[in-house]
Amino acid sequence: MGKRLDLLIQLAHGLAVQFGDSCEIVIHDLKAEQLEHSVVHIEHGHVTGRELGDGPSRVVFDTLSKDPSKIKDRLAYLTKTDDGRILKSSTMFVRGDNGTVEYIFSLNYDITALLAVESAVHDLITTEKESRLSDSDSDSVDDAQPQQIIHNVNDLLDSLIAQALSLVGKPVAAMNKDDKIAVVKFLNNAGAFLITKSGDKVASLLGISKFTLYNYMDAGNR
Numbered sequence: 001m002g003k004r005l006d007l008l009i010q011l012a013h014g015l016a017v018q019f020g021d022s023c024e025i026v027i028h029d030l031k032a033e034q035l036e037h038s039v040v041h042i043e044h045g046h047v048t049g050r051e052l053g054d055g056p057s058r059v060v061f062d063t064l065s066k067d068p069s070k071i072k073d074r075l076a077y078l079t080k081t082d083d084g085r086i087l088k089s090s091t092m093f094v095r096g097d098n099g100t101v102e103y104i105f106s107l108n109y110d111i112t113a114l115l116a117v118e119s120a121v122h123d124l125i126t127t128e129k130e131s132r133l134s135d136s137d138s139d140s141v142d143d144a145q146p147q148q149i150i151h152n153v154n155d156l157l158d159s160l161i162a163q164a165l166s167l168v169g170k171p172v173a174a175m176n177k178d179d180k181i182a183v184v185k186f187l188n189n190a191g192a193f194l195i196t197k198s199g200d201k202v203a204s205l206l207g208i209s210k211f212t213l214y215n216y217m218d219a220g221n222r
Contacts, residue, residue, distance in 0.1 A: 005029070008040050008094065008105055016043035019109065022086075028060055028104040035060070036153050036196065047110050048081050048149045053144070055152040058160070059091050060104060061191025078146035085112040086146055098131050108149070141221055155193045160192045161205065174207060180206050184213065185220030 005027070012025040024047035028038040038056040045051055063071055087108040088193045096101040150156040164186040165172070168179045175183070183206065192198050203213045 003093065004096070005040070005103065012043050015107065018024070022047065022048075022110040024108040024110075026050065026104075026106045026108070028056055028106070029058065029102070029120055030064065030104065031102055035064075035194070039192065047087070047108055048150075055125050055150070055156065057106075057150055058147065058156055059106075062195050063093065063101055063104065063189035063191075064194055065189065067144065068095075071101055079108060080146040080150050081149050085110055085147070086115060087149070089147075157192055157195050157198050157201065160187055160190050160201065163190075175206070180208065181200060181216045181219050184216040188220055 006029050012027060018027050021044050023044060023128060024041055025043040026045075027041040029040040031036065032038055032040070036055050037053045038053045038060055039052055040051060041053060042050060042054075048107045071093050073090070073092045075092075078087055079087045079089045081087065088111045089106065092105045094105055094217045096102040104156070145149060149174070150159060161183075164183040167186055168175065168182050170179055184202065187193065187198075187202060199210060199213055203210050206213075210218070
């Protein structure tokens with residue numbers, strides 16, 4: 001292991017001890033030969049059920065598909081586990097000497113119990129007037145959904161494909177060329193085609209050839 005990774009592991013262990021077993025800390029190595037197994041260190045993996053050698057999250061592929069100069073840390077956003085627990089997550093990008101992102105350092109803190117306490121306290125302290133105001137202002141509530149924690153690249157690809165199809169809002173059989181280009185553009189922007197054999201799967205799903213798929217990728221970049 002290099003000095004940079006040794007330092008990250010030291011920090012991960014210290015933070016894990018500081019914040020306790022509700023805080024998972026994961027290190028992804030973007031220099032790994034097989035990105036399907038990018039997790040090189042994990043503390044308190046029981047929080048999400050991940051283990052050493054597990055695959056990358058969507059944020060890894062988002063990172064690899066972007067201009068390194070435009071990549072910024074993403075802090076204090078919500079994710080969720082397979083069993084529905086809510087996590088407060090932060091993702092930090094660790095760069096090498098040449099400015100490229102070499103590691104991703106992620107924290108996932110299980111706040112499910114804290115949210116339950118917050119809800120109970122809110123019910124106790126909220127007045128009738130505040131309740132009416134809250135109901136009337138329902139359109140302003142942030143409806144952003146927590147991102148699903150993914151364990152392997154096959155699940156990640158399936159999740160991205162489902163999002164792309166939902167975005168278009170049509171079954172594949174009813175899609176025209178523009179609809180399929182929109183699907184391919186979404187997947188390409190999300191880094192889906194960095195996943196091994198993803199092109200074969202998407203081409204088969206859309207009923208197009210690999211050659212047509214590449215043309216759609218070019219069209220989506222215009």
